[in-house]
Amino acid sequence: MAFSYYIQANCSHTKARAGIFTTPHGTVETPRFMPVGTLATVKGITPRQLKDAAAQMILANTYHLHLQPGEDIVESAGGLHKFMAWEQPILTDSGGFQVFSLSELRKISEEGVTFRSPRDGRIINMTPEHSIKIQNALGADVIMAFDECPPADASKAEVAAATERTYRWLKRCISAHQKPEKQALFGIVQGGIYLDLRSQSVADLVALDLPGYAIGGVSVGEKPELINATVQHTAPLLPADKPRYLMGVGTYREMVQAIASGVDLFDCVIPTRFGRHGTALVNGERINIKNAQYKRDYKPLDETCPCYACQNFSRSYLNHLVKSREMLGYILLSLHNITELIRFTQKIRTAILKDNFMVEFGNWLSKS
Numbered sequence: 001m002a003f004s005y006y007i008q009a010n011c012s013h014t015k016a017r018a019g020i021f022t023t024p025h026g027t028v029e030t031p032r033f034m035p036v037g038t039l040a041t042v043k044g045i046t047p048r049q050l051k052d053a054a055a056q057m058i059l060a061n062t063y064h065l066h067l068q069p070g071e072d073i074v075e076s077a078g079g080l081h082k083f084m085a086w087e088q089p090i091l092t093d094s095g096g097f098q099v100f101s102l103s104e105l106r107k108i109s110e111e112g113v114t115f116r117s118p119r120d121g122r123i124i125n126m127t128p129e130h131s132i133k134i135q136n137a138l139g140a141d142v143i144m145a146f147d148e149c150p151p152a153d154a155s156k157a158e159v160a161a162a163t164e165r166t167y168r169w170l171k172r173c174i175s176a177h178q179k180p181e182k183q184a185l186f187g188i189v190q191g192g193i194y195l196d197l198r199s200q201s202v203a204d205l206v207a208l209d210l211p212g213y214a215i216g217g218v219s220v221g222e223k224p225e226l227i228n229a230t231v232q233h234t235a236p237l238l239p240a241d242k243p244r245y246l247m248g249v250g251t252y253r254e255m256v257q258a259i260a261s262g263v264d265l266f267d268c269v270i271p272t273r274f275g276r277h278g279t280a281l282v283n284g285e286r287i288n289i290k291n292a293q294y295k296r297d298y299k300p301l302d303e304t305c306p307c308y309a310c311q312n313f314s315r316s317y318l319n320h321l322v323k324s325r326e327m328l329g330y331i332l333l334s335l336h337n338i339t340e341l342i343r344f345t346q347k348i349r350t351a352i353l354k355d356n357f358m359v360e361f362g363n364w365l366s367k368s
């Protein structure tokens with residue numbers, strides 16, 4: 001089997017677990033934060049730097065790569081790994097979330113979604129079959145089902161209809177998938193903040209015996225306590241022997257809370273987005289490096305951080321670069337932030353392996 005998930009340790013006090021997810025391009029030690037490389041690039045960071053940051057699996061996005069450069073270009077180049085020179089695991093998001101959140105939607109039907117390309121205005125049809133065809137051409141190790149993502153303010157009836165449609169679309173995704181031996185298709189649990197819909201969605205998906213499961217439709221604008229309640233309810237319902245991925249979540253507290261509920265994988269754009277806005281993640285806090293207090297601060301961002309930025313440069317220098325709008329400033333901050341979030345999940349993993357998760361990270365569970 002090209003794909004497997006092996007649990008190395010379970011926490012005695014919570015549902016946290018440490019494991020190893022094996023893919024055709026190597027293993028992913030979980031829990032793990034996955035950097036986002038939407039357009040087949042983690043903005044400003046070279047693959048060598050990503051490797052130094054201990055990245056294992058990274059994300060790319062089907063919707064964006066379909067619009068530019070087009071999956072045929074990537075496929076002709078030898079697939080996404082070769083095209084972007086990343087030899088380790090890659091996951092492609094199906095495009096569902098982007099179609100529903102970024103596009104000028106024309107029509108949603110049982111068949112799929114019609115929208116206007118924000119790049120050149122052409123009308124594009126995206127169906128479950130089309131999304132899987134694109135993802136088969138891109139060649140990531142993990143591909144995602146095409147799902148309908150209702151907005152956070154949708155009614156329960158609207159969420160229920162979208163969740164049922166997502167399930168019908170998932171079955172079409174499975175039928176369309178041409179490379180199950182090389183690419184693991186993960187299903188996405190929907191159901192919004194409604195726990196009974198989440199339970200039904202999990203039951204439907206689990207019956208299809210997929211190689212992994214994602215929890216979608218969280219962190220879309222609902223209150224933070226509802227995110228935690230949804231994950232706490234949903235994650236433990238998923239099969240223990242398959243990887244669990246919480247989509248679009250990657251802040252310190254949300255990750256610790258989700259890990260305590262048994263989630264393994266996370267992604268979020270914040271490390272690079274913050275980096276481009278002069279914000280550094282240090283010891284669980286956000287600092288704005290442009291603040292005057294850092295002008296003569298000759299310490300590194302984090303003395304304990306092994307990243308290139310912290311090993312070589314001071315806060316004073318980063319303050320100068322960002323205030324001068326120098327490209328290197330944003331790159332160094334992004335590099336540090338990625339290293340920081342991966343390292344945070346690595347520390348959690350080590351704690352779980354020693355059954356010390358509650359002692360070291362329990363304080364995050366009570367913080368609000």
Ligand SMILES: [Zn+2]
Pocket residue numbers: 301302305306307308309310311335336337339340
């Ligand atoms: Zn650093």
